[in-house]
Amino acid sequence: MTEGREQAWRIAVVRTDLDAPPILAATRWLLRATATGGAFFIRGPKLDPTLVDALRTVETEAVDLTAVHDGVQKHLDTTQ
DSSP: OOHHHHHHHHHHHHHHHHHOOHHHHHHHHHHHHHHHHHHHHHSSOOOOOHHEEEEHHHHHOOOHHHHHHHHHHHHHHHHH
């Protein structure tokens, strides 16, 4: 709940500061997509506690996008 409120607040700030049609459409989509995803996890089957811990770590810690990109690229290179 806390993360959801924080995200909604950040989106509200963006929508207030940048009142442009592309921004409004993108933030509307983001809110809808994340709310739907959240509902899926809440109503879905129970997740493995190890997976939940990993998801919480990703939410709370800064994610090194370069490392993520490199990991995805390495995986794609090995599966082709």
